[in-house]
Amino acid sequence: MSKHYPRNLKIDKMVKALRMARFFGDKTYQLKEPCNKGHLSPRSVASGLCLECAREQMTNDRHMAQPAMDEMERWKAANG
Numbered sequence: 048m049s050k051h052y053p054r055n056l057k058i059d060k061m062v063k064a065l066r067m068a069r070f071f072g073d074k075t076y077q078l079k080e081p082c083n084k085g086h087l088s089p090r091s092v093a094s095g096l097c098l099e100c101a102r103e104q105m106t107n108d109r110h111m112a113q114p115a116m117d118e119m120e121r122w123k124a125a126n127g
């Protein structure tokens with residue numbers, strides 16, 4: 048899909064969007080280009096993952112997601 052894209056230009060745009068998001072203190076940033084799975088959803092500043100991909104990963108891969116969820120529950124119980 049992206050073979051006609053100048054790769055460096057795309058990365059440069061991503062880096063710029065990421066810096067903007069960090070500057071404004073956002074947790075996510077939005078690009079005009081879809082992610083490599085074709086989602087047009089905001090991306091996490093922390094991981095660079097598009098939120099739709101992250102959500103898919105969470106639902107598809109419970110082995111990976113569950114420890115993180117457990118950790119979050121423990122944190123909430125301890126701090127909340």
Ligand SMILES: [Zn+2]
Binds near residue numbers: 083098
């Ligand atoms: Zn995605």
